[in-house]
Amino acid sequence: MLEQFDTGRILRQALANGGEFADIYYEEGSSTAIVCDDGKIEKVLAGTDRGVGIRVISDLRTAYAFTNDITEAALLSLAHTASRAVKGEQFAGVMDLRPRKSAGGFPILQPPDTVPLEEKVALVQAADRTARAFDPDVRQVTVLYRDGTATMKIMNSLGEFIENSRTGTVFTVQAVAARGDIIQTGYEPLGGVRGFELFRDRSPEEIAVTAARRAVMMLSARKAPGGSMSVVLSSEAGGTMVHEAIGHGLEADLAQSGMSVYSGKVGTQVASPLVTVVDDATIPHARGSFFFDDEGSPAERTVLVENGILKGYMYDRLTAMKEGCRSTGNGRRESYQMKPIVRMSNTIIAPGSSSPESIIQGVERGLLVRKMGGGQVNTVNGNFMFEVTEGYLIENGVVGEPVRGATLTGNGPDVLKKIEKVGSDLGFGIGTCGKDGQGVPVADAQPTLLIGEITVGGAA
Incomplete structure (x- = not known):
């Protein structure tokens, strides 16, 4: 996306009033979040977002502005906004971009965006049922599933152009157990820079049992x-x-x-x-x-x-x-x-x-x-x-x-x-x-x- 624009011009605009360094940060990503609380799916959020931030460092202070209007005119205006916050000597560096450095991220065996939403919801519900069935003293269970994939592009006044992609998945279970006036909580997380293959190492049911066991065991402690x-x-x-x-x-x-x-x-x-x-x-x-x-x-x-x-x-x-x-x-x-x-x-x-x-x-x-x-x-x-x-x-x-x-x-x-x-x-x-x-x-x-x-x- 940024390659379509005259990024040198945008960076020069950002440094028009001075500064030692400027960069443009572009991010585009998608994410899913599912929350099951008290046996009900309370939240399912899935969406995409993209935007750009422009930063100027001048006299070891930072000016920062961002937008989700991805047009060259909007980025020039954004750079002008950031430049107005600084004063100093004109930047004398080189704006020409060097060959880009790219990193596609760690290998993802099963990207989250290839998994149907229904399968993700079913996974959350399975963990909820397992935790609740562990012991009658388990009174409340909260299960969270979240994934995200993002691509970032960074261009700066040193001439650097970096591309980077990241994918992450996280899954947590919190169980609350009660007996009389004693209440204890058990919590177990799973996550990493992985896709849906995360659950090949540990199943949602295993995470649920660990959280529930911890809560119930502490009741008698x-x-x-x-x-x-x-x-x-x-x-x-x-x-x-x-x-x-x-x-x-x-x-x-x-x-x-x-x-x-x-x-x-x-x-x-x-x-x-x-x-x-x-x-x-x-x-x-x-x-x-x-x-x-x-x-x-x-x-x-x-x-x-x-x-x-x-x-x-x-x-x-x-x-x-x-x-x-x-x-x-x-x-x-x-x-x-x-x-x-x-x-x-x-x-x-x-x-x-x-x-x-x-x-x-x-x-x-x-x-x-x-x-x-x-x-x-x-x-x-x-x-x-x-x-x-x-x-x-x-x-x-x-x-x-x-x-x-x-x-x-x-x-x-x-x-x-x-x-x-x-x-x-x-x-x-x-x-x-x-x-x-x-x-x-x-x-x-x-x-x-x-x-x-x-x-x-x-x-x-």
Whole structure:
């Protein structure tokens, strides 16, 4: 579409009043969303959308405007609107486009748009029935199916022309179980940069049973004991810890503004020597993966922490310009209606050498966290609080009875320094990460971890 227009003229218009950089971002995609709640299909949304955003960076500030009127006249007007927000020296760069770089995306075996809507609805209904039939105590079930396919084209004042396509599918089941005045929730997600073949690995019924089993099991669990104790985070728990306790704090915009506990800490020890943290957008089919980010920078595997030492941050073009370095390919946006900002992709604590079994066997008294729930973190001081949706007591190296209502409270750098063992396994979790009003798909992963001491919120 953009190739039909004089994009050099549009970029020159965007930089008419000055600026160091400008780009045009075109996006066209289709999506389907189905929600089943309380046994009824509550929502079926299917549609397409396309639009263009134009950005100008001047004096390390951003002007951004967007439209869904895809005509050359409209884009020239849009570029004029963006240019009016900046003042500076005339741009002296080259506008000639170089040969385009294209990425068709990871191989998709069964594109979602080839699957009839009726089949998608039937899949959601099957999960709903399965969860409800699991146990009479299951009182409410919510099932979500969502897919999307998008093609992006990016042209900028450096002469770069990048094409990129992405397809993603996500499926979640949430079950609520109740017995007397006790209410517990079980949640299980599935998703990735995949098409409908996603369900060849795990069926909708399996996802439903996992969510329902978790909710029902927690009904009979006693309240978790509170206090300071050892905690084993299973690889099955997902990567909530790495995402919240350190991931956001290593996004360069927060670090540069002094809003991160890791600001100015490059080269210092911020975690146990056993801990290495990477952000890797190149993992095939992982939910946060891509070939080019939303600014056209190539995806990378970025080492953030190596053997406990902070090596660097995640950058987009703007934050990289501020430090005179290059982007790490972490410029992401929810859609053409929003400017790109620094975001994680797939953030991982790298596996170690200890077997998960030996880690548990070495704990005299503690808590095994099999599944993490929601959480929050203050990136300025690193303090966090996470919910535990599936946890078990550990007594003398043996996993015992389940407990409910546990929370983990601590400080990111402090807790990361207290990691005493790192397992040889690796488990992934998926989610949609929110920041500055934007949501983007991400994945997190960690091995089994032993935290020597952390505060567990519970009964007493």
